[in-house]
Amino acid sequence: MKAIMLALLATTSGCFTSWAITQSSGNQRILDEGMRQERVPLPDVRERLHVTMPLAPQRAPKFRTAAIANEVNQFDELPFAFECVSTQTASDTVYRSGFRYGGRWKKVAAAMFVIEAGIAAAYYFASDREKPGNQLAIGFFGLDAVGTAALLFVPRKEIYRKDVAPVHSRIRSDCPAGLTLEIAGETFPVDAAGRVGELGEAALDGWMRAPSTPLRLTYRDRVIDLQLGQNEVCTWNRTRHQDQSACPAYWASAPAIGASIEVPMGTLTQLE
Amino acid sequence: MLRGCLFVLLGACGGSTKPATTPGELEPVGIELVPSIAAQTWYRSPTICGQGPYEIEVPVSGTKWGEELVLRLSTPRRVALNAVILGDDEQVAKTAALFDRNGRGHGKAENLRCVADAKQRLAAVRGGDGGGGGGTVTPEVPVGTTVITPPPSTPVQLVVEDGLEPDGSVEVVRFGWREHGRRVKRLRIRLWSVEPNDLELVRFGVTHLEWRPNVPEAEYEAYLERERRRIEAMREAPAVSHARWRRQVADDERRRAAQLEDDRERAAAQLEEDRRRAIDAALELQRRRRREAFCAAHAESRDCWGAGGKRRFLELEERARERERYCAAHPEDARCWSTAERARRASAWRRRVEVATAPPKQPDGPPPAPRDETPPPKLSDNAEWRPGYWLWTGATWVWLGGMWRVPDEDIVAENTTTAPVAPPPPRTEEIPPPPMPTTIWVSGFWQWNGASYVWVAGGYQARPEAGVSWRPAEWRTRGAVHVLIPGGWVRVRGGRR
Numbered sequence: 210m211k212a213i214m215l216a217l218l219a220t221t222s223g224c225f226t227s228w229a230i231t232q233s234s235g236n237q238r239i240l241d242e243g244m245r246q247e248r249v250p251l252p253d254v255r256e257r258l259h260v261t262m263p264l265a266p267q268r269a270p271k272f273r274t275a276a277i278a279n280e281v282n283q284f285d286e287l288p289f290a291f292e293c294v295s296t297q298t299a300s301d302t303v304y305r306s307g308f309r310y311g312g313r314w315k316k317v318a319a320a321m322f323v324i325e326a327g328i329a330a331a332y333y334f335a336s337d338r339e340k341p342g343n344q345l346a347i348g349f350f351g352l353d354a355v356g357t358a359a360l361l362f363v364p365r366k367e368i369y370r371k372d373v374a375p376v377h378s379r380i381r382s383d384c385p386a387g388l389t390l391e392i393a394g395e396t397f398p399v400d401a402a403g404r405v406g407e408l409g410e411a412a413l414d415g416w417m418r419a420p421s422t423p424l425r426l427t428y429r430d431r432v433i434d435l436q437l438g439q440n441e442v443c444t445w446n447r448t449r450h451q452d453q454s455a456c457p458a459y460w461a462s463a464p465a466i467g468a469s470i471e472v473p474m475g476t477l478t479q480l481e
Numbered sequence: 482m483l484r485g486c487l488f489v490l491l492g493a494c495g496g497s498t499k500p501a502t503t504p505g506e507l508e509p510v511g512i513e514l515v516p517s518i519a520a521q522t523w524y525r526s527p528t529i530c531g532q533g534p535y536e537i538e539v540p541v542s543g544t545k546w547g548e549e550l551v552l553r554l555s556t557p558r559r560v561a562l563n564a565v566i567l568g569d570d571e572q573v574a575k576t577a578a579l580f581d582r583n584g585r586g587h588g589k590a591e592n593l594r595c596v597a598d599a600k601q602r603l604a605a606v607r608g609g610d611g612g613g614g615g616g617t618v619t620p621e622v623p624v625g626t627t628v629i630t631p632p633p634s635t636p637v638q639l640v641v642e643d644g645l646e647p648d649g650s651v652e653v654v655r656f657g658w659r660e661h662g663r664r665v666k667r668l669r670i671r672l673w674s675v676e677p678n679d680l681e682l683v684r685f686g687v688t689h690l691e692w693r694p695n696v697p698e699a700e701y702e703a704y705l706e707r708e709r710r711r712i713e714a715m716r717e718a719p720a721v722s723h724a725r726w727r728r729q730v731a732d733d734e735r736r737r738a739a740q741l742e743d744d745r746e747r748a749a750a751q752l753e754e755d756r757r758r759a760i761d762a763a764l765e766l767q768r769r770r771r772r773e774a775f776c777a778a779h780a781e782s783r784d785c786w787g788a789g790g791k792r793r794f795l796e797l798e799e800r801a802r803e804r805e806r807y808c809a810a811h812p813e814d815a816r817c818w819s820t821a822e823r824a825r826r827a828s829a830w831r832r833r834v835e836v837a838t839a840p841p842k843q844p845d846g847p848p849p850a851p852r853d854e855t856p857p858p859k860l861s862d863n864a865e866w867r868p869g870y871w872l873w874t875g876a877t878w879v880w881l882g883g884m885w886r887v888p889d890e891d892i893v894a895e896n897t898t899t900a901p902v903a904p905p906p907p908r909t910e911e912i913p914p915p916p917m918p919t920t921i922w923v924s925g926f927w928q929w930n931g932a933s934y935v936w937v938a939g940g941y942q943a944r945p946e947a948g949v950s951w952r953p954a955e956w957r958t959r960g961a962v963h964v965l966i967p968g969g970w971v972r973v974r975g976g977r978r
Contacts, residue, residue: 243788247800250816297815308788378815381830401833475813480829
């Protein structure tokens with residue numbers, strides 16, 4: 210939002226006004242020139258496997274285009290599949306070197322001075338000076354032109370900054386080998402596409418009809434329970450079997466439930 | 482009368498002098514071969530559920546001008562079909578598709594009553610051996626799900642249908658020849674499917690077409706001879722052909738000479754280009770040296786070193802090296818991956834998904850002939866017999882034994898087998914090691930066949946879902962009658978599934 214406001218102001222107001230706005234809003238960085246940037250990765254990388262369990266069945270159009278499938282309402286129900294996303298989160302030290310108010314700045318400022326002075330002069334000589342709107346325009350562009358002329362003499366400024374910036378890298382979107390789902394004490398492997406097989410799906414459906422011990426995701430030696438409440442179980446049974454018998458009186462549809470497993474760095478980046 | 486007048490007028494004006502056809506006879510548009518149906522036979526499967534392989538021998542008439550064989554299908558529901566036409570024991574045409582009453586269809590075959598459900602299939606894929614308990618076996622024979630080396634396919638004969646031709650049929654496959662083309666002495670059609678189809682009211686039609694000229698044979702042969710001569714006449718005379726060849730040779734010579742000249746010019750131009758490039762390179766080197774010397778002497782020059790001069794430049798260079806050192810030590814850090822490295826890894830991981838979602842390999846031939854099965858006595862009033870069939874596991878055919886499907890309601894109401902005498906004590910069975918850790922031993926039981934008890938052997942079955950175990954079959958006494966309660970999967974906690 211801030212960026213949009215700045216852009217609007219920069220394009221609708223004068224050069225000096227725009228400069229003043231960037232100064233006061235702390236966005237002087239957009240005036241930087243000749244920037245060179247080096248990023249040095251900082252250690253302490255957090256690697257995570259995010260697993261999302263969709264509760265409503267996924268459907269694919271039976272026909273080549275979804276439009277036709279929609280028209281005739283013919284979809285194939287896809288097998289249940291987890292959605293996996295592996296990420297790394299860390300920080301970089303960012304070194305930036307550049308300058309401000311260099312040659313390019315001065316050329317642009319000079320051009321703007323000429324334009325603004327020209328507009329002010331045009332208003333002054335060619336319009337009805339008695340009208341308050343024209344007086345305002347003459348005043349604004351005249352003053353802005355004076356300010357812009359002053360900016361021409363701002364000395365060049367060297368910039369060297371060092372910041373720490375967070376980095377979020379999405380690594381892969383398949384489910385890693387070794388991910389398993391435990392349903393009532395029985396373990397089902399999750400394949401690369403996130404599917405648990407017909408047997409696993411049947412077990413999952415059975416669990417949803419009569420929930421018992423929590424569903425458990427295991428990857429390597431990390432274990433996480435999927436927190437399925439009444440709303441989630443209700444969504445599953447309602448969307449798959451039109452069965453609302455287990456739903457509470459007031460419930461909200463829960464399209465999916467997510468879990469996140471943190472693993473040592475390098476676990477998920479292996480090529481299996 | 483009017484037509485007669487018209488012919489007279491046409492003749493007078495120099496129109497066609499060909500004699501008019503007699504009334505009712507159609508003037509042939511052109512001389513050609515036209516098909517006529519020599520024979521048409523409709524067949525049906527001997528069983529409601531079937532996957533073949535079925536074979537139909539079609540007599541070859543050996544007609545002079547051509548013949549064609551068309552396999553048609555009349556079906557009230559979707560059936561999956563693989564059809565192969567064998568000509569002299571060699572495959573000459575084939576198709577594999579899903580058909581419905583309108584032709585080729587989409588989706589899955591409508592064969593629910595002929596195939597095992599997902600759980601039963603999984604049990605088979607997991608290598609469950611034997612299928613006692615729930616009545617999936619024949620007496621004394623531990624059949625059920627067995628993995629064996631499939632015997633060679635022995636075709637099953639279809640039954641000739643004597644009734645009327647069914648309404649509406651679609652073409653499945655055809656093979657034939659006309660004038661030229663492959664002639665065969667023996668034609669057979671082989672039909673099969675990966676899963677058994679529900680073949681109730683399904684009919685297979687074999688139409689044998691013969692191609693004959695639409696004019697008398699002598700006239701057709703004369704026509705062919707005229708055509709042959711016409712084509713012959715269109716061929717070039719040797720002298721014309723030789724002159725054309727000489728022109729071509731001369732043209733080739735000219736082209737070759739022009740090519741040589743072009744090559745020479747190109748080589749000279751290349752030499753000049755190389756010389757110019759070498760001069761440019763030398764000038765560039767000189768410029769670079771001068772600039773290096775200048776930059777070495779002017780540490781504050783922004784043109785040379787960028788913002789901040791040489792000191793800042795060297796500092797940033799050191800940061801870049803720091804990054805390189807970190808990345809060399811941490812190749813698993815995604816921040817260090819180049820675009821190419823990212824693409825390589827993404828491709829490898831995408832391949833994993835593709836492998837996981839790839840459809841299983843389809844069989845390249847028909848399944849073996851179905852095994853003979855004698856269903857054990859019906860287990861309940863409303864039990865339905867699902868015949869055994871060959872299941873394709875993606876690598877081999879596995880025999881999935883037939884079974885009685887006993888509805889829960891029959892078990893609850895005890896509408897199951899009854900016997901006038903108590904069964905003998907259960908046999909002690911030697912339980913082999915489980916083929917899979919997830920399999921459960923399903924014990925055998927006595928079944929009343931109407932006259933005596935027969936032993937239905939036990940076997941391993943894969944658990945269809947988590948949290949269930951096998952409740953063995955048992956006999957309960959109800960006054961003077963003994964009632965069989967068939968075995969079934971039950972929840973460890975809670976009621977029967």
